[in-house]
Each structure stands twice: as C-alpha cells, then as structure tokens.
Amino acid sequence: xxxxxxxxxxxxxxxxxxxxxxxxxxxxxxxxxxxxxxxxxxxxxxxxxxxxxxxxxxxxxxxxxxxxxxxxxxxxxxxxxxxxxxxxxxxxxxxxxxxxxxxxxxxxxxxxxxxxxxxxxxxxxxxxxxxxxxxxxxxxxxxxxxxxxxxxxxxxxxxxxxxxxxxxxxxxxxxxxxxxxxxxxxxxxxxxxxxxxxxxxxxxxxxxxxxxxxxxxxxxxxxxxxxxxxxxxxxxxxxxxxxxxxxxxxxxxxxxxxxxxxxxx
Amino acid sequence: xxxxxxxxxxxxxxxxxxxxxxxxxxxxxxxxxxxxxxxxxxxxxxxxxxxxxxxxxxxxxxxxxxxxxxxxxxxxxxxxxxxxxxxxxxxxxxxxxxxxxxxxxxxxxxxxxxxxxxxxxxxxxxxxxxxxxxxxxxxxxxxxxxxxxxxxxxxxxxxxxxxxxxxxxxxxxxxxxxxxxxxxxxxxxxxxxxxxxxxxxxxxxxxxxxxxxxxxxxxxxxxxxxxxxxxxxxxxxxxxxxxxxxxxxxxxxxxxxxxxxxxxxxxxxxxxxxxxxxxxxxxxxxxxxxxxxxxxxxxxxxxxxxxxxxxxxxxxxxxxxxxxxxxxxxxxxxxxxxxx
Numbered sequence: 001x002x003x004x005x006x007x008x009x010x011x012x013x014x015x016x017x018x019x020x021x022x023x024x025x026x027x028x029x030x031x032x033x034x035x036x037x038x039x040x041x042x043x044x045x046x047x048x049x050x051x052x053x054x055x056x057x058x059x060x061x062x063x064x065x066x067x068x069x070x071x072x073x074x075x076x077x078x079x080x081x082x083x084x085x086x087x088x089x090x091x092x093x094x095x096x097x098x099x100x101x102x103x104x105x106x107x108x109x110x111x112x113x114x115x116x117x118x119x120x121x122x123x124x125x126x127x128x129x130x131x132x133x134x135x136x137x138x139x140x141x142x143x144x145x146x147x148x149x150x151x152x153x154x155x156x157x158x159x160x161x162x163x164x165x166x167x168x169x170x171x172x173x174x175x176x177x178x179x180x181x182x183x184x185x186x187x188x189x190x191x192x193x194x195x196x197x198x199x200x201x202x203x204x205x206x207x208x209x210x211x212x213x214x215x216x217x218x219x220x221x222x223x224x225x226x227x228x229x230x231x232x233x234x235x236x237x238x239x240x241x242x243x244x245x246x247x248x249x250x251x252x253x254x255x256x257x258x259x260x261x262x263x264x265x
Numbered sequence: 266x267x268x269x270x271x272x273x274x275x276x277x278x279x280x281x282x283x284x285x286x287x288x289x290x291x292x293x294x295x296x297x298x299x300x301x302x303x304x305x306x307x308x309x310x311x312x313x314x315x316x317x318x319x320x321x322x323x324x325x326x327x328x329x330x331x332x333x334x335x336x337x338x339x340x341x342x343x344x345x346x347x348x349x350x351x352x353x354x355x356x357x358x359x360x361x362x363x364x365x366x367x368x369x370x371x372x373x374x375x376x377x378x379x380x381x382x383x384x385x386x387x388x389x390x391x392x393x394x395x396x397x398x399x400x401x402x403x404x405x406x407x408x409x410x411x412x413x414x415x416x417x418x419x420x421x422x423x424x425x426x427x428x429x430x431x432x433x434x435x436x437x438x439x440x441x442x443x444x445x446x447x448x449x450x451x452x453x454x455x456x457x458x459x460x461x462x463x464x465x466x467x468x469x470x471x472x473x474x475x476x477x478x479x480x481x482x483x484x485x486x487x488x489x490x491x492x493x494x495x496x497x498x499x500x501x502x503x504x505x506x507x508x509x510x511x512x513x514x515x516x517x518x519x520x521x522x523x524x525x526x527x528x529x530x531x532x533x534x535x536x537x538x539x540x541x542x543x544x545x546x547x548x549x550x551x552x553x554x555x556x557x558x559x560x561x562x563x564x565x566x567x568x569x570x571x572x573x574x575x576x577x578x579x580x581x582x583x584x585x586x587x588x589x590x591x592x593x594x595x596x597x598x599x600x601x602x603x604x605x
Contacts, residue, residue, distance in 0.1 A: 055306065056299035057299065223515055224515075231307070
C-alpha cells in the first residue's frame with residue numbers, strides 16, 4: 001500500500017535526521033548513544049520525540065544543545081510536520097521542555113541560573129574537540145597505511161578524497177573528518193591542505209608526534225565521558241547495547257521503536 | 266596489606282572512602298534519591314559482575330560491611346574516609362564527619378577521618394573549621410564545589426570566602442585539601458568540570474597539598490598541565506581506576522598521561538568505596554601493564570616500585586604516616602589475624 005511505504009520512508013528519514021545530531025560532548029550520534037527513547041510519526045504526520053539522558057544530573061547546557069539539534073533536524077524533514085520534543089527524567093526537564101516548546105534560547109530558559117554562560121562559545125569549544133578527535137583518528141589510520149608523515153601532511157583535499165582508509169568504521173571516520181574540516185573552513189578547495197590545526201596552521205612533519213599527543217589528550221577526555229555515559233545509561237535503564245545506532249531487540253520489546261509498516265490512518 | 270602473587274607485602278592507603286547513608290528514609294527530596302541512584306549507576310556500570318551489590322545494601326551498608334570490605338577481605342592498611350554533607354539532599358546528611366568518626370572510633374589506627382566545610386557559610390565556616398580541628402584533629406578536608414547551598418549551585422576554590430577558609434586551614438595545620446574535580450554535572454552554569462581554580466589556589470597556598478580527586482577527568486589535559494606547574498598538586502585515581510576492568514586499554518592511556526606529566530610521586534590510589542571495593546581494584550592494578558605502544562609513545566612504565574608508591578607510599582608521605590611503624594602496629598590488629 002502506498003500509505004505504508006510513505007510511512008516507512010518517513011520513518012527512515014526521521015531516524016536518519018536524528019542520527020545526524022551529535023552529543024556535543026562526545027561527538028557521537030544521539031541515536032547511537034540511545035538518547036532517543038522514542039520517535040514516532042503520528043497518523044496526521046506529526047512527530048513526537050522522547051529524549052532522555054544517562055543521569056538526572058547531566059549538564060543542562062549539553063541537554064539543551066542536543067535538543068536544539070533535534071529541533072533543527074526535525075525542521076529539515078521533507079513533509080514539514082508539526083512536532084513535539086520532550087526531555088524525560090532530568091532535573092531541569094520541565095524548564096527545558098517548556099523553553100524548547102516556546103522556541104526560547106538557552107539564556108532565556110536558564111536566565112538567573114546560568115549566569116554568564118555563553119552557549120555559542122560552548123558550542124564552538126565542542127566543535128573544536130570534535131574536529132581534533134576526528135582528525136586524530138584519520139591521521140593514525142593513515143600512518144597505519146604506512147604513509148610517511150610528510151606524505152600525510154602534504155595531502156590536499158582531492159588526494160584525501162581518493163585515499164583508501166578501509167571500509168566500515170574507518171570510512172565513516174574519514175567522512176566525519178571531512179565534514180568537520182569543511183564546516184570549519186568552508187572555503188577549502190580541492191588543492192588545499194587537508195591536515196591543518198583548528199586555527200588553520202600547517203603542521204610541520206617533525207612536529208607531528210607532539211601534535212598527536214595533544215590530540216590524544218582531547219580524545220582521552222571525550223572517551224571518558226563516552227564510556228561513563230554508556231555505563232550510566234545502561235545501568236539507569238537496564239538495557240542492552242544499541243548496535244550501530246540501530247534499534248535492537250530490546251528496543252522492540254520495550255516498545256521504543258514504532259512499527260515500520262503501520263498504515264497511516 | 267596486599268600480598269602480591271610473588272609474596273611481597275604492599276602497604277596500602279586507600280585515599281578515598283565513604284561511609285554514607287543514602288537510604289530512602291534519609292532522603293530529603295528527589296535530588297537525594299537521584300544522587301544515590303547516580304552513584305549506584307557508577308557502581309553497576311563499572312564493576313565486574315561478581316562484585317555487584319543489591320541496591321538496598323548500596324544505599325546503606327553497615328560498619329561491619331565497611332571493615333570487612335576494606336581491611337579483612339580488602340587490602341587496605343589505612344583508609345582515608347571523606348566527609349560529604351549534602352544536607353540539602355539528605356535529612357541527616359550523606360556522610361557527615363560525625364558518622365565517619367563513629368565508624369572510625371572502633372579502629373582508630375586504621376582510619377584518617379577528613380572533614381568538610383562550605384565557604385559559602387562565611388563566618389560560620391571559619392568557626393566550623395576550628396571545631397573540626399579541636400574535636401577531630403583533622404589533617405585534611407574534602408571540598409565538593411558542586412554542592413548546593415540554598416540558591417547557590419556551586420562555588421569556586423578562588424572565591425574570597427574560600428580563601429579565608431584555606432588561610433585558616435594552613436594556620437591550623439589542616440594540610441591536605443582533597444577537591445572533587447570529576448564527572449559531576451552541576452554546577453550547571455559552567456563547562457561543568459573546570460579545573461582552573463585549582464591552579465590559582467595551589468599557587469596562592471604553597472603550604473597546602475591539593476589532591477584532585479578523579480584527576481579532573483574529563484579534563485585530564487588541563488589537570489595534567491596544572492599539576493605539572495604546581496609542585497603541591499596531586500591526582501587521586503578514584504573513578505579512573507575502575508576502567509582497568511571495563512576498558513583496560515583506556516586506563517593505560519590515562520595512567521600513561523599521568524605518569525608522563527605528574528610522575529610517580531604524585532598519584533594516589535583511592536577506591537571510592539562503597540562505589541567500588543578495594544580488593545579487585547588493587548589486584549587488577551598490581552597485575553596491570555600499560556599496553557606497549559602506549560608506554561612507548563609516552564616513554565613511561567608502570568613498574569612494581571611505582572605501583573607501590575601509588576598504592577600507599579605517596580599518601581603516607583602526605584599524611585605523615587611512618588610506614589614501618591604502622592606496619593608493626595597493624596600486624597597485631599584483629600583484622601590482620603582474621604585475614605590470615
């Protein structure tokens with residue numbers, strides 16, 4: 001039935017869009033972290049997303065950044081649905097939900113609580129960390145391919161695009177670094193260097209070891225959060241791992257995934 | 266005492282332990298429930314399966330549980346028991362110094378009881394520090410900068426009121442300031458885990474030792490940088506160490522960074538009991554080797570000699586424990602006999 005396939009493809013589109021929203025602190029998709037408890041398309045095409053975090057105490061500014069990301073992702077859906085996004089089991093759930101619904105900014109929602117918090121600067125900090133973490137992953141992968149440091153650092157965007165880093169994880173890391181690079185330097189052309197610092201400086205090959213040590217420190221911090229968040233969330237919701245961002249059996253058992261082929265009413 | 270598989274006896278100071286009451290009867294509000302739930306999630310998230318506790322026991326365990334887990338089944342010679350009041354969340358507080366002093370009373374040679382104060386109490390905080398010194402003769406305190414206090418959701422080590430407190434600590438010889446800088450979520454208004462106030466406080470109070478619990482994770486790089494500059498800044502391994510079980514390679518990267526930046530003299534073992542029990546942590550730590558590629562990159566090794574420092578000798582230095590004398594005294598204690 002046509003309605004069934006429409007709802008199926010909308011379903012896919014919805015999860016794909018949600019999968020593009022990252023936890024800013026971890027630089028990992030919120031769907032992969034299991035933060036999207038439920039995403040449902042109702043009969044009239046409207047969308048409901050239920051969102052939860054590993055602990056009641058998770059920093060509300062991170063929660064806000066993610067929910068704002070969800071809001072933007074839903075705005076891009078092809079059928080422009082009305083939607084409702086709700087945060088659950090969080091100490092500021094009520095404030096955040098009300099603010100999101102009213103389209104308020106973080107500062108407005110947390111006025112008086114957040115003090116001098118500059119959410120824009122925070123977002124920038126996280127963008128920088130994501131850039132560095134993704135860059136380290138591809139630099140190490142290229143070293144593993146037995147390229148010399150000079151060859152790696154001499155690479156331009158065109159060469160990067162045809163370079164082979166393997167499939168699966170490695171390929172997705174390669175694409176994620178490219179996305180971060182282009183977001184940071186939108187004017188980057190095919191002949192431009194692909195490995196530069198966040199500030200845009202060239203990296204001399206004799207300095208690569210020291211530079212990688214700096215990137216490693218960024219990754220260690222982010223991985224700590226990631227591992228902790230996963231452990232805490234699992235313990236809190238007593239669940240199994242989400243595999244590759246796809247809902248697993250337990251999600252179906254717990255009725256967290258809407259039926260794919262439910263006919264629209 | 267931890268006896269290694271090779272038969273060597275290792276002196277163990279557990280730098281971070283608790284005797285809390287997080288039971289529903291003591292919870293004042295939803296925050297109290299969520300706080301102990303969060304601890305329990307740490308426990309279940311990072312412990313080996315065979316070490317898991319029932320929720321009820323975790324919320325409120327007995328003094329006998331504590332003695333057994335630390336000293337009889339566990340390898341601790343001396344436990345530093347930290348105080349965290351959280352009176353906005355718990356009717357009688359979470360683990361107050363009164364509660365800690367009570368549990369320590371039966372075996373005073375085994376415990377170092379640390380106090381806590383809240384600089385936001387102003388004059389009262391200063392009076393309280395005097396009280397702590399006179400009543401309990403504390404050698405150290407635990408600072409929890411994310412604690413709520415009325416409308417305030419946190420404070421900084423560099424606040425003027427805090428400085429007055431540290432001046433008094435220095436004067437009274439309360440030398441060891443343990444600071445929780447770890448995976449806390451509040452205060453909400455900051456990029457939550459900032460460690461930079463440590464830098465200023467440590468520079469301005471050279472006579473105090475600053476033990477940063479959880480090594481500032483997830484701000485390890487900032488912490489390492491500060492601890493390298495400041496000779497009086499130390500790192501406590503609580504929360505970092507349990508990763509040795511669930512993600513051993515990751516633990517290797519963390520300890521590799523710490524050894525590279527801080528060196529072996531400035532890292533302190535802590536179980537964070539009762540989130541984790543010390544026995545499995547110490548056993549795994551003793552058996553652990555940093556993966557070769559990480560060790561090579563950083564040029565560090567985790568030798569037996571270094572492990573011994575981390576497990577006890579470093580903390581003994583900070584708390585003026587005469588290790589040989591202590592070993593002799595403890596050899597006669599009921600626990601050592603029970604453990605034989």
